[in-house]
Amino acid sequence: MFTGLVEAVGRVIALEPLPAGGAQLTLEAFPMAVGESLAVNGACLTVRHAEGSCLHFDLVAETLQRTNLGELKPGDPVNLERPLTPQSRIGGHFVQGHVDTTARLIEIQRHGNGHELRLQLQEPFFMRYIAPKGSIAVDGISLTVVQVGEGWFTVWIVPHTWQKTNLSSRQVGDQLNIETDILARYVERLLQAQGRL
Structure with a gap:
């Protein structure tokens, strides 16, 4: 984890x-x-x-x-x-390291000293687990979803994250690893088991 x-x-x-x-x-x-x-x-x-x-x-x-x-x-x-230890602080969200799919980087916009990335999923099926203000892992980075559209979503990147990860070297057209929030999957599974989906 x-x-x-x-x-x-x-x-x-x-x-x-x-x-x-x-x-x-x-x-x-x-x-x-x-x-x-x-x-x-x-x-x-x-x-x-x-x-x-x-x-x-x-x-x-x-x-x-x-x-x-x-x-x-x-x-x-x-x-x-490296994985969590029992003493680790959880500053991001729970990430399993099980990549669901990739997303193509379709737009990079600079806003002041931050950046907004627009990503288009390779497999639109996984959009069901992506919600505004929800958590998502992009190339292993815990980020908050800003907007969600038809097969795409955006995330904001603060300057520290931009400088301390590989995002600053990314270009439009690159494929980035996506892991959706495991909690969304558990909620879906629970609702299915209850016959509510």
């Missing part, structure tokens, strides 16, 4: 296909132990091999299909967050 508060921005060293399918992702991050979890652009990955701050992860076909990790190139910045 994560909070969507990015701890650091790492760099991609390599993304190499594996003979049996999937790929191996190598990052410059911070020292971690084999078997530990790390959210990379919001996707929970397990450290397979570690050499100091050089970390290796195996990506299965599902991860490559559902996230933007398969598009990474050497030098690309990635958002990093």
